[in-house]
Amino acid sequence: MWQTLLPLTPRYTGFMSGVPHKTFYLETFGCQMNVHDSEKVVGTLIQEGYQQVQTVEQADLILYNTCSIRDKAEQKVFHRLADFKKLQAQGKKFGVLGCVAQQEGEKIFERAPHVSLVCGSASYTNLPQMLAQLEGAPMPSSDIQRLNSEVLTPAGNSRSRKSEAESLIRITGLDDRQTDKCFETEFTARTNPHRGYITIIEGCDKFCAYCVVPFTRGKERSRTSKSVLNEARQMADLGYTEIQLLGQNVNSYRDPAESKSFAELLAAIGEVPGIKRVRFMTSHPRDFGRDIVCAIDAVPTLCDHVHLPVQSGSTRVLDAMQRLYTRDQYLERITWMKSAQREISITTDVIVGFPGETEADFAETLDLLEQVGYDSVFSFKYSPRPNTPALSLEDAIPEAEKSRRLEALMAKQREIQIARYKRYIGNECEVMVEGHNEARGQWIGRTSHNKTLNFTAPDPAFPKVGSYVNVRVTGSFPNSLLGEIVV
Numbered sequence: 001m002w003q004t005l006l007p008l009t010p011r012y013t014g015f016m017s018g019v020p021h022k023t024f025y026l027e028t029f030g031c032q033m034n035v036h037d038s039e040k041v042v043g044t045l046i047q048e049g050y051q052q053v054q055t056v057e058q059a060d061l062i063l064y065n066t067c068s069i070r071d072k073a074e075q076k077v078f079h080r081l082a083d084f085k086k087l088q089a090q091g092k093k094f095g096v097l098g099c100v101a102q103q104e105g106e107k108i109f110e111r112a113p114h115v116s117l118v119c120g121s122a123s124y125t126n127l128p129q130m131l132a133q134l135e136g137a138p139m140p141s142s143d144i145q146r147l148n149s150e151v152l153t154p155a156g157n158s159r160s161r162k163s164e165a166e167s168l169i170r171i172t173g174l175d176d177r178q179t180d181k182c183f184e185t186e187f188t189a190r191t192n193p194h195r196g197y198i199t200i201i202e203g204c205d206k207f208c209a210y211c212v213v214p215f216t217r218g219k220e221r222s223r224t225s226k227s228v229l230n231e232a233r234q235m236a237d238l239g240y241t242e243i244q245l246l247g248q249n250v251n252s253y254r255d256p257a258e259s260k261s262f263a264e265l266l267a268a269i270g271e272v273p274g275i276k277r278v279r280f281m282t283s284h285p286r287d288f289g290r291d292i293v294c295a296i297d298a299v300p301t302l303c304d305h306v307h308l309p310v311q312s313g314s315t316r317v318l319d320a321m322q323r324l325y326t327r328d329q330y331l332e333r334i335t336w337m338k339s340a341q342r343e344i345s346i347t348t349d350v351i352v353g354f355p356g357e358t359e360a361d362f363a364e365t366l367d368l369l370e371q372v373g374y375d376s377v378f379s380f381k382y383s384p385r386p387n388t389p390a391l392s393l394e395d396a397i398p399e400a401e402k403s404r405r406l407e408a409l410m411a412k413q414r415e416i417q418i419a420r421y422k423r424y425i426g427n428e429c430e431v432m433v434e435g436h437n438e439a440r441g442q443w444i445g446r447t448s449h450n451k452t453l454n455f456t457a458p459d460p461a462f463p464k465v466g467s468y469v470n471v472r473v474t475g476s477f478p479n480s481l482l483g484e485i486v487v
Protein backbone atom coordinates (compact mmCIF):
# COMPACT_ATOMS: atom_id res chain seq x y z
CA MET A 1 0.00 0.00 0.00
CA TRP A 2 3.06 2.23 0.03
CA GLN A 3 3.84 4.25 -3.03
CA THR A 4 5.57 7.33 -4.29
CA LEU A 5 3.17 9.80 -5.73
CA LEU A 6 3.23 12.54 -8.24
CA PRO A 7 2.45 16.07 -7.11
CA LEU A 8 -1.14 16.37 -6.04
CA THR A 9 -3.53 17.97 -8.46
CA PRO A 10 -6.22 19.52 -6.31
CA ARG A 11 -9.89 19.35 -7.15
CA TYR A 12 -10.13 23.10 -7.01
CA THR A 13 -7.47 25.73 -7.41
CA GLY A 14 -9.64 28.72 -6.62
CA PHE A 15 -8.62 31.13 -3.94
CA MET A 16 -10.80 30.97 -0.92
CA SER A 17 -9.77 34.17 0.73
CA GLY A 18 -8.08 37.31 -0.47
CA VAL A 19 -5.87 37.74 -3.49
CA PRO A 20 -3.28 35.00 -3.99
CA HIS A 21 0.21 36.31 -3.50
CA LYS A 22 2.25 33.16 -2.91
CA THR A 23 2.53 29.94 -4.81
CA PHE A 24 3.41 26.49 -3.49
CA TYR A 25 4.41 23.13 -4.88
CA LEU A 26 3.74 20.01 -2.81
CA GLU A 27 5.15 16.57 -3.42
CA THR A 28 3.93 13.58 -1.44
CA PHE A 29 5.74 10.36 -0.58
CA GLY A 30 4.38 7.37 1.28
CA CYS A 31 1.07 5.91 2.32
CA GLN A 32 -2.58 6.90 1.83
CA MET A 33 -2.46 8.68 5.19
CA ASN A 34 0.20 11.00 3.79
CA VAL A 35 -1.72 11.46 0.56
CA HIS A 36 -4.78 12.50 2.52
CA ASP A 37 -2.76 14.71 4.89
CA SER A 38 -1.46 16.45 1.77
CA GLU A 39 -5.03 17.05 0.62
CA LYS A 40 -5.66 18.76 3.94
CA VAL A 41 -2.39 20.71 3.76
CA VAL A 42 -3.33 21.90 0.24
CA GLY A 43 -6.77 22.96 1.49
CA THR A 44 -5.21 24.82 4.41
CA LEU A 45 -2.69 26.62 2.20
CA ILE A 46 -5.33 27.64 -0.34
CA GLN A 47 -7.42 28.97 2.52
CA GLU A 48 -4.40 31.00 3.63
CA GLY A 49 -4.25 32.63 0.18
CA TYR A 50 -1.65 30.41 -1.50
CA GLN A 51 -2.03 29.02 -5.00
CA GLN A 52 -0.90 25.49 -5.84
CA VAL A 53 1.39 25.11 -8.88
CA GLN A 54 2.58 21.98 -10.65
CA THR A 55 6.32 22.67 -10.96
CA VAL A 56 9.01 23.70 -8.49
CA GLU A 57 10.08 26.45 -10.89
CA GLN A 58 6.72 28.24 -10.53
CA ALA A 59 6.63 27.96 -6.73
CA ASP A 60 7.64 30.37 -3.97
CA LEU A 61 7.29 27.64 -1.36
CA ILE A 62 8.32 24.02 -2.01
CA LEU A 63 6.94 21.41 0.37
CA TYR A 64 7.73 17.72 0.70
CA ASN A 65 5.38 15.50 2.65
CA THR A 66 7.74 12.71 3.57
CA CYS A 67 7.79 9.03 4.51
CA SER A 68 10.35 7.35 6.76
CA ILE A 69 8.91 3.84 6.92
CA ARG A 70 12.04 2.41 5.27
CA ASP A 71 15.49 3.88 4.82
CA LYS A 72 15.09 4.07 1.02
CA ALA A 73 12.03 6.31 1.34
CA GLU A 74 13.90 8.63 3.67
CA GLN A 75 16.98 8.85 1.41
CA LYS A 76 14.75 9.75 -1.52
CA VAL A 77 13.56 12.84 0.35
CA PHE A 78 17.11 14.04 1.07
CA HIS A 79 18.13 13.46 -2.56
CA ARG A 80 15.16 15.47 -3.75
CA LEU A 81 16.01 18.28 -1.34
CA ALA A 82 19.65 18.29 -2.50
CA ASP A 83 18.54 18.41 -6.17
CA PHE A 84 16.61 21.62 -5.59
CA LYS A 85 19.05 23.40 -3.29
CA LYS A 86 20.13 25.68 -6.15
CA LEU A 87 16.62 27.15 -6.28
CA GLN A 88 17.23 28.85 -2.94
CA ALA A 89 19.19 31.56 -4.75
CA GLN A 90 15.91 32.49 -6.48
CA GLY A 91 14.34 33.22 -3.08
CA LYS A 92 12.31 30.03 -2.88
CA LYS A 93 11.59 28.55 0.53
CA PHE A 94 11.54 24.87 1.44
CA GLY A 95 9.49 22.95 3.98
CA VAL A 96 9.69 19.32 5.07
CA LEU A 97 6.46 17.82 6.40
CA GLY A 98 5.45 14.36 7.58
CA CYS A 99 7.32 11.44 9.05
CA VAL A 100 10.93 12.36 8.15
CA ALA A 101 10.27 15.82 9.61
CA GLN A 102 9.02 14.28 12.83
CA GLN A 103 11.81 11.72 13.00
CA GLU A 104 14.79 13.89 12.09
CA GLY A 105 13.52 17.17 13.54
CA GLU A 106 16.04 19.99 13.59
CA LYS A 107 18.74 17.70 12.20
CA ILE A 108 17.13 18.40 8.82
CA PHE A 109 18.41 21.99 9.03
CA GLU A 110 21.96 20.61 9.35
CA ARG A 111 21.63 18.17 6.44
CA ALA A 112 19.68 20.60 4.26
CA PRO A 113 20.38 24.17 5.45
CA HIS A 114 18.12 25.64 2.76
CA VAL A 115 15.05 24.21 4.55
CA SER A 116 13.03 26.81 6.50
CA LEU A 117 10.14 24.76 7.86
CA VAL A 118 10.08 21.32 9.49
CA CYS A 119 6.66 20.12 10.60
CA GLY A 120 5.47 16.68 11.74
CA SER A 121 2.02 15.38 10.93
CA ALA A 122 0.73 15.82 14.49
CA SER A 123 1.36 19.59 14.22
CA TYR A 124 -0.41 20.39 10.95
CA THR A 125 -3.18 22.16 12.81
CA ASN A 126 -0.57 24.85 13.52
CA LEU A 127 0.30 25.29 9.84
CA PRO A 128 -1.48 28.65 9.41
CA GLN A 129 0.62 30.19 12.21
CA MET A 130 3.78 28.62 10.85
CA LEU A 131 3.04 29.92 7.36
CA ALA A 132 2.42 33.39 8.75
CA GLN A 133 5.73 33.19 10.52
CA LEU A 134 7.42 31.99 7.35
CA GLU A 135 6.18 35.06 5.58
CA GLY A 136 7.49 37.22 8.39
CA ALA A 137 4.08 38.29 9.69
CA PRO A 138 4.07 39.35 13.33
CA MET A 139 2.81 36.71 15.73
CA PRO A 140 1.87 36.65 19.40
CA SER A 141 4.91 35.63 21.43
CA SER A 142 3.10 32.66 23.03
CA ASP A 143 2.52 31.19 19.58
CA ILE A 144 6.15 31.68 18.71
CA GLN A 145 7.22 29.82 21.82
CA ARG A 146 4.71 27.05 21.23
CA LEU A 147 5.92 26.53 17.72
CA ASN A 148 9.46 26.32 19.04
CA SER A 149 10.62 28.61 16.30
CA GLU A 150 13.91 30.23 15.84
CA VAL A 151 15.01 32.98 13.50
CA LEU A 152 18.74 33.09 13.11
CA THR A 153 20.12 36.44 12.07
CA PRO A 154 23.72 36.03 11.04
CA ALA A 155 26.21 38.84 11.05
CA GLY A 156 26.66 40.36 7.62
CA ASN A 157 26.66 43.59 5.72
CA SER A 158 23.46 45.55 5.61
CA ARG A 159 22.80 44.77 1.94
CA SER A 160 22.78 41.00 2.35
CA ARG A 161 21.56 40.77 5.92
CA LYS A 162 17.84 40.74 5.10
CA SER A 163 18.02 37.99 2.47
CA GLU A 164 20.36 35.88 4.60
CA ALA A 165 18.11 36.20 7.59
CA GLU A 166 15.12 35.23 5.45
CA SER A 167 16.88 32.19 4.10
CA LEU A 168 17.72 31.09 7.63
CA ILE A 169 14.22 31.31 9.04
CA ARG A 170 13.81 28.02 10.86
CA ILE A 171 10.40 26.99 12.02
CA THR A 172 9.64 23.69 13.65
CA GLY A 173 6.31 22.17 14.56
CA LEU A 174 7.30 18.88 16.15
CA ASP A 175 6.14 18.73 19.70
CA ASP A 176 2.54 17.60 19.48
CA ARG A 177 2.84 13.83 19.28
CA GLN A 178 0.92 13.47 22.52
CA THR A 179 -1.94 15.59 21.18
CA ASP A 180 -5.49 14.30 21.37
CA LYS A 181 -6.39 16.34 18.32
CA CYS A 182 -6.79 14.80 14.88
CA PHE A 183 -5.94 16.88 11.84
CA GLU A 184 -9.46 17.81 10.80
CA THR A 185 -10.02 20.64 8.40
CA GLU A 186 -12.99 21.85 6.44
CA PHE A 187 -10.60 22.95 3.68
CA THR A 188 -9.53 19.52 2.41
CA ALA A 189 -8.66 19.78 -1.30
CA ARG A 190 -9.61 16.27 -2.41
CA THR A 191 -7.88 15.21 -5.61
CA ASN A 192 -10.59 12.92 -6.94
CA PRO A 193 -14.20 14.11 -7.31
CA HIS A 194 -15.73 10.63 -6.97
CA ARG A 195 -13.66 8.80 -4.35
CA GLY A 196 -12.37 10.42 -1.17
CA TYR A 197 -10.47 9.54 1.97
CA ILE A 198 -11.61 10.15 5.53
CA THR A 199 -9.11 9.63 8.35
CA ILE A 200 -10.95 8.12 11.32
CA ILE A 201 -7.97 7.30 13.56
CA GLU A 202 -4.45 8.69 13.66
CA GLY A 203 -1.21 7.47 15.25
CA CYS A 204 -0.39 4.00 16.53
CA ASP A 205 0.10 2.46 19.97
CA LYS A 206 1.15 -1.00 18.78
CA PHE A 207 4.94 -0.47 18.69
CA CYS A 208 5.86 -3.34 16.39
CA ALA A 209 9.58 -3.93 16.88
CA TYR A 210 10.57 -2.75 13.38
CA CYS A 211 8.29 0.25 12.90
CA VAL A 212 8.88 4.02 13.19
CA VAL A 213 5.23 4.98 12.92
CA PRO A 214 4.48 5.20 16.67
CA PHE A 215 7.46 7.59 16.91
CA THR A 216 6.54 9.71 13.90
CA ARG A 217 2.74 9.79 14.06
CA GLY A 218 2.28 9.74 17.80
CA LYS A 219 -0.27 8.03 19.97
CA GLU A 220 -3.48 6.53 18.71
CA ARG A 221 -6.46 8.91 18.68
CA SER A 222 -9.87 8.47 17.05
CA ARG A 223 -12.37 11.00 15.76
CA THR A 224 -15.94 10.86 17.00
CA SER A 225 -18.24 8.76 14.82
CA LYS A 226 -20.52 11.80 14.63
CA SER A 227 -17.85 13.95 12.94
CA VAL A 228 -16.87 11.08 10.61
CA LEU A 229 -20.49 10.57 9.59
CA ASN A 230 -20.97 14.30 9.06
CA GLU A 231 -17.99 14.37 6.74
CA ALA A 232 -19.29 11.30 4.86
CA ARG A 233 -22.70 12.96 4.40
CA GLN A 234 -21.09 16.19 3.19
CA MET A 235 -19.04 14.20 0.71
CA ALA A 236 -22.13 12.35 -0.53
CA ASP A 237 -23.87 15.73 -0.99
CA LEU A 238 -20.92 16.86 -3.11
CA GLY A 239 -21.34 13.81 -5.36
CA TYR A 240 -18.75 11.43 -3.93
CA THR A 241 -19.85 7.82 -4.23
CA GLU A 242 -16.84 6.02 -2.72
CA ILE A 243 -15.35 6.61 0.71
CA GLN A 244 -12.11 5.14 1.97
CA LEU A 245 -11.73 5.17 5.73
CA LEU A 246 -8.12 5.55 6.74
CA GLY A 247 -6.04 4.81 9.79
CA GLN A 248 -2.68 3.27 10.57
CA ASN A 249 -4.82 0.65 12.29
CA VAL A 250 -8.25 1.59 11.07
CA ASN A 251 -9.97 -1.23 12.96
CA SER A 252 -8.47 -0.19 16.31
CA TYR A 253 -10.95 2.69 16.07
CA ARG A 254 -12.56 3.66 19.38
CA ASP A 255 -15.28 6.27 19.26
CA PRO A 256 -14.32 8.88 21.90
CA ALA A 257 -18.07 9.37 22.45
CA GLU A 258 -18.36 5.59 22.93
CA SER A 259 -21.33 5.38 20.65
CA LYS A 260 -20.09 3.16 17.80
CA SER A 261 -17.68 0.25 17.34
CA PHE A 262 -15.60 0.19 14.15
CA ALA A 263 -17.95 -2.34 12.54
CA GLU A 264 -20.96 -0.18 13.44
CA LEU A 265 -19.27 2.90 12.02
CA LEU A 266 -18.49 1.00 8.81
CA ALA A 267 -22.13 -0.04 8.48
CA ALA A 268 -23.36 3.50 9.18
CA ILE A 269 -21.07 4.97 6.51
CA GLY A 270 -22.22 2.29 4.09
CA GLU A 271 -25.82 3.39 4.69
CA VAL A 272 -25.24 7.09 3.94
CA PRO A 273 -27.54 7.88 0.98
CA GLY A 274 -25.53 8.27 -2.24
CA ILE A 275 -22.55 6.23 -1.05
CA LYS A 276 -22.03 3.18 -3.26
CA ARG A 277 -18.68 1.90 -1.97
CA VAL A 278 -16.85 1.99 1.34
CA ARG A 279 -13.27 0.76 1.79
CA PHE A 280 -11.09 0.77 4.88
CA MET A 281 -7.38 0.49 5.35
CA THR A 282 -5.20 -0.75 7.09
CA SER A 283 -6.52 -3.38 9.50
CA HIS A 284 -4.47 -4.87 12.31
CA PRO A 285 -5.05 -8.62 12.81
CA ARG A 286 -5.11 -8.33 16.63
CA ASP A 287 -8.13 -5.99 16.52
CA PHE A 288 -9.88 -7.67 13.58
CA GLY A 289 -13.21 -8.89 14.97
CA ARG A 290 -15.75 -11.16 13.35
CA ASP A 291 -18.23 -8.26 13.53
CA ILE A 292 -16.36 -6.63 10.61
CA VAL A 293 -17.11 -9.66 8.43
CA CYS A 294 -20.75 -9.60 9.61
CA ALA A 295 -20.96 -5.90 8.61
CA ILE A 296 -19.59 -6.71 5.13
CA ASP A 297 -22.21 -9.45 4.84
CA ALA A 298 -25.02 -7.17 5.97
CA VAL A 299 -24.23 -3.96 4.07
CA PRO A 300 -23.74 -4.41 0.31
CA THR A 301 -21.95 -1.04 -0.11
CA LEU A 302 -19.05 -2.25 2.05
CA CYS A 303 -16.43 -3.46 -0.44
CA ASP A 304 -15.47 -7.10 -0.35
CA HIS A 305 -11.77 -6.40 0.18
CA VAL A 306 -9.71 -6.51 3.37
CA HIS A 307 -6.05 -5.53 3.62
CA LEU A 308 -4.74 -7.48 6.61
CA PRO A 309 -0.94 -7.24 6.96
CA VAL A 310 0.53 -10.50 8.28
CA GLN A 311 4.26 -9.53 8.12
CA SER A 312 5.43 -13.16 8.65
CA GLY A 313 3.98 -16.65 8.58
CA SER A 314 6.12 -17.78 11.52
CA THR A 315 4.78 -17.39 15.05
CA ARG A 316 8.37 -17.19 16.33
CA VAL A 317 9.11 -14.19 14.05
CA LEU A 318 5.71 -12.60 14.78
CA ASP A 319 6.61 -12.78 18.45
CA ALA A 320 10.02 -11.15 17.82
CA MET A 321 8.23 -8.49 15.76
CA GLN A 322 5.86 -7.89 18.71
CA ARG A 323 2.86 -8.27 16.43
CA LEU A 324 0.52 -9.44 19.22
CA TYR A 325 -0.91 -12.47 17.34
CA THR A 326 0.19 -15.95 16.30
CA ARG A 327 0.03 -17.57 12.87
CA ASP A 328 -3.02 -19.58 14.02
CA GLN A 329 -4.84 -16.50 15.29
CA TYR A 330 -4.18 -14.77 11.97
CA LEU A 331 -5.48 -17.80 10.07
CA GLU A 332 -8.60 -17.83 12.26
CA ARG A 333 -9.43 -14.34 10.95
CA ILE A 334 -8.88 -15.61 7.40
CA THR A 335 -11.35 -18.43 8.10
CA TRP A 336 -13.96 -15.88 9.22
CA MET A 337 -13.51 -14.00 5.96
CA LYS A 338 -13.63 -17.15 3.87
CA SER A 339 -16.95 -18.09 5.42
CA ALA A 340 -18.53 -14.75 4.42
CA GLN A 341 -21.49 -14.77 2.03
CA ARG A 342 -19.60 -12.73 -0.57
CA GLU A 343 -16.06 -13.75 -1.55
CA ILE A 344 -13.77 -11.31 0.25
CA SER A 345 -10.54 -10.44 -1.52
CA ILE A 346 -7.63 -10.48 0.94
CA THR A 347 -4.33 -8.62 0.54
CA THR A 348 -1.37 -8.27 2.88
CA ASP A 349 2.07 -6.84 3.69
CA VAL A 350 5.09 -9.06 4.37
CA ILE A 351 8.56 -8.23 5.67
CA VAL A 352 11.38 -10.62 4.74
CA GLY A 353 14.75 -10.83 6.48
CA PHE A 354 13.69 -9.66 9.93
CA PRO A 355 16.65 -10.30 12.32
CA GLY A 356 16.81 -13.98 13.22
CA GLU A 357 14.42 -15.12 10.45
CA THR A 358 15.59 -18.65 9.58
CA GLU A 359 15.06 -20.52 6.33
CA ALA A 360 12.36 -22.53 8.14
CA ASP A 361 10.59 -19.30 9.26
CA PHE A 362 10.68 -18.00 5.71
CA ALA A 363 9.30 -21.32 4.41
CA GLU A 364 6.35 -20.82 6.79
CA THR A 365 5.68 -17.42 5.20
CA LEU A 366 5.69 -18.96 1.71
CA ASP A 367 3.35 -21.67 2.95
CA LEU A 368 1.00 -19.06 4.43
CA LEU A 369 0.76 -17.25 1.08
CA GLU A 370 -0.43 -20.50 -0.45
CA GLN A 371 -2.83 -21.27 2.38
CA VAL A 372 -4.52 -17.83 2.32
CA GLY A 373 -4.46 -17.22 -1.44
CA TYR A 374 -3.88 -13.47 -1.38
CA ASP A 375 -4.94 -11.29 -4.30
CA SER A 376 -1.97 -9.01 -3.74
CA VAL A 377 1.05 -8.87 -1.44
CA PHE A 378 3.19 -5.82 -0.69
CA SER A 379 6.54 -7.29 0.27
CA PHE A 380 9.52 -5.48 1.77
CA LYS A 381 13.06 -6.25 2.89
CA TYR A 382 13.46 -5.47 6.56
CA SER A 383 14.98 -2.01 6.94
CA PRO A 384 16.44 -1.04 10.34
CA ARG A 385 14.82 2.17 11.57
CA PRO A 386 15.91 4.67 14.22
CA ASN A 387 14.52 4.31 17.77
CA THR A 388 12.93 0.91 17.08
CA PRO A 389 13.50 -2.08 19.41
CA ALA A 390 14.51 -4.35 16.50
CA LEU A 391 17.72 -2.32 16.13
CA SER A 392 19.21 -4.13 19.11
CA LEU A 393 18.34 -7.63 17.85
CA GLU A 394 21.16 -9.91 16.80
CA ASP A 395 21.37 -12.19 13.77
CA ALA A 396 20.89 -9.55 11.10
CA ILE A 397 20.16 -11.14 7.73
CA PRO A 398 22.69 -10.16 5.01
CA GLU A 399 21.32 -7.84 2.32
CA ALA A 400 21.89 -10.42 -0.45
CA GLU A 401 19.90 -13.02 1.47
CA LYS A 402 17.06 -10.55 2.06
CA SER A 403 16.99 -9.89 -1.69
CA ARG A 404 16.92 -13.62 -2.45
CA ARG A 405 13.99 -14.15 -0.07
CA LEU A 406 12.12 -11.16 -1.48
CA GLU A 407 12.50 -12.47 -5.03
CA ALA A 408 11.43 -15.98 -4.01
CA LEU A 409 8.37 -14.57 -2.27
CA MET A 410 7.42 -12.38 -5.22
CA ALA A 411 7.81 -15.30 -7.66
CA LYS A 412 5.57 -17.50 -5.49
CA GLN A 413 2.94 -14.77 -5.14
CA ARG A 414 2.97 -14.15 -8.89
CA GLU A 415 2.02 -17.79 -9.49
CA ILE A 416 -0.75 -17.52 -6.91
CA GLN A 417 -2.11 -14.34 -8.50
CA ILE A 418 -2.02 -15.75 -12.03
CA ALA A 419 -4.26 -18.61 -10.84
CA ARG A 420 -6.51 -16.36 -8.74
CA TYR A 421 -7.09 -13.74 -11.43
CA LYS A 422 -7.84 -16.42 -14.05
CA ARG A 423 -10.88 -17.55 -12.05
CA TYR A 424 -12.70 -14.33 -12.94
CA ILE A 425 -12.74 -14.98 -16.70
CA GLY A 426 -16.37 -15.22 -17.81
CA ASN A 427 -17.69 -13.37 -14.70
CA GLU A 428 -19.55 -10.10 -14.80
CA CYS A 429 -18.26 -7.42 -12.39
CA GLU A 430 -19.41 -3.92 -11.55
CA VAL A 431 -16.57 -1.41 -11.83
CA MET A 432 -16.18 2.23 -10.98
CA VAL A 433 -14.73 3.92 -14.08
CA GLU A 434 -11.44 5.57 -13.10
CA GLY A 435 -10.14 6.84 -16.41
CA HIS A 436 -9.34 6.18 -20.04
CA ASN A 437 -6.12 4.89 -21.55
CA GLU A 438 -5.92 6.65 -24.92
CA ALA A 439 -2.97 4.61 -26.19
CA ARG A 440 -4.68 1.29 -25.53
CA GLY A 441 -8.20 2.43 -26.32
CA GLN A 442 -9.29 1.00 -22.97
CA TRP A 443 -11.25 2.25 -20.00
CA ILE A 444 -9.80 1.71 -16.55
CA GLY A 445 -12.18 0.31 -13.96
CA ARG A 446 -11.93 -0.87 -10.36
CA THR A 447 -13.93 -3.72 -8.92
CA SER A 448 -15.31 -3.87 -5.38
CA HIS A 449 -12.48 -6.42 -4.78
CA ASN A 450 -10.08 -3.55 -5.55
CA LYS A 451 -8.84 -5.15 -8.75
CA THR A 452 -8.04 -3.13 -11.86
CA LEU A 453 -10.29 -4.20 -14.75
CA ASN A 454 -9.36 -2.60 -18.08
CA PHE A 455 -12.16 -2.80 -20.60
CA THR A 456 -13.34 -1.76 -24.03
CA ALA A 457 -16.65 -0.06 -24.77
CA PRO A 458 -18.29 0.58 -28.18
CA ASP A 459 -18.74 4.23 -29.21
CA PRO A 460 -22.31 4.92 -28.07
CA ALA A 461 -21.62 3.16 -24.75
CA PHE A 462 -18.62 5.30 -23.71
CA PRO A 463 -18.83 5.44 -19.91
CA LYS A 464 -18.24 8.54 -17.80
CA VAL A 465 -15.35 8.66 -15.35
CA GLY A 466 -16.82 8.11 -11.87
CA SER A 467 -19.79 6.09 -13.17
CA TYR A 468 -20.45 2.44 -12.37
CA VAL A 469 -20.81 -0.04 -15.23
CA ASN A 470 -20.94 -3.81 -15.63
CA VAL A 471 -18.04 -5.47 -17.40
CA ARG A 472 -17.60 -9.07 -18.58
CA VAL A 473 -14.09 -10.39 -17.83
CA THR A 474 -12.42 -11.84 -20.92
CA GLY A 475 -8.78 -12.13 -19.87
CA SER A 476 -6.43 -11.95 -16.91
CA PHE A 477 -2.89 -10.95 -15.98
CA PRO A 478 -1.06 -11.31 -12.64
CA ASN A 479 -2.17 -7.82 -11.52
CA SER A 480 -5.20 -6.91 -13.59
CA LEU A 481 -8.20 -8.15 -15.52
CA LEU A 482 -9.36 -7.45 -19.05
CA GLY A 483 -12.97 -7.15 -20.20
CA GLU A 484 -15.78 -5.72 -22.31
CA ILE A 485 -18.55 -3.45 -21.14
CA VAL A 486 -21.97 -5.13 -20.85
CA VAL A 487 -24.48 -3.08 -22.84
Ligand code: 5AD
Residues within 6 Å of the ligand: 002, 069, 070, 210, 211, 212, 309, 311, 349, 350, 351, 380, 381, 382, 383, 384, 385
Ligand atom coordinates in the same frame (compact mmCIF):
# COMPACT_ATOMS: atom_id res chain seq x y z
N1 5AD B 1 11.26 -2.46 7.22
C1 5AD B 1 10.56 -3.01 6.19
N2 5AD B 1 9.25 -2.88 6.04
C2 5AD B 1 8.58 -2.17 6.96
N3 5AD B 1 7.28 -1.89 7.10
C3 5AD B 1 7.12 -1.12 8.20
N4 5AD B 1 8.31 -0.92 8.81
C4 5AD B 1 9.23 -1.57 8.06
C5 5AD B 1 10.62 -1.73 8.17
N5 5AD B 1 11.32 -1.20 9.17
C6 5AD B 1 6.26 -2.39 6.18
C7 5AD B 1 5.23 -3.28 6.91
C8 5AD B 1 4.03 -2.39 6.96
C9 5AD B 1 4.17 -1.61 5.67
C10 5AD B 1 3.37 -0.38 5.60
O1 5AD B 1 5.55 -1.30 5.64
O2 5AD B 1 4.99 -4.40 6.09
O3 5AD B 1 2.80 -3.11 7.00
Ligand code: SF4
Residues within 6 Å of the ligand: 204, 205, 206, 207, 208, 211, 212, 213, 214, 248, 249, 284
Ligand atom coordinates in the same frame (compact mmCIF):
# COMPACT_ATOMS: atom_id res chain seq x y z
FE1 SF4 C 1 3.80 0.21 12.54
FE2 SF4 C 1 2.92 -1.95 13.80
FE3 SF4 C 1 1.71 0.43 14.19
FE4 SF4 C 1 1.44 -0.86 11.83
S1 SF4 C 1 0.74 -1.60 13.83
S2 SF4 C 1 1.90 1.33 12.12
S3 SF4 C 1 3.45 -1.83 11.60
S4 SF4 C 1 3.80 -0.11 14.77
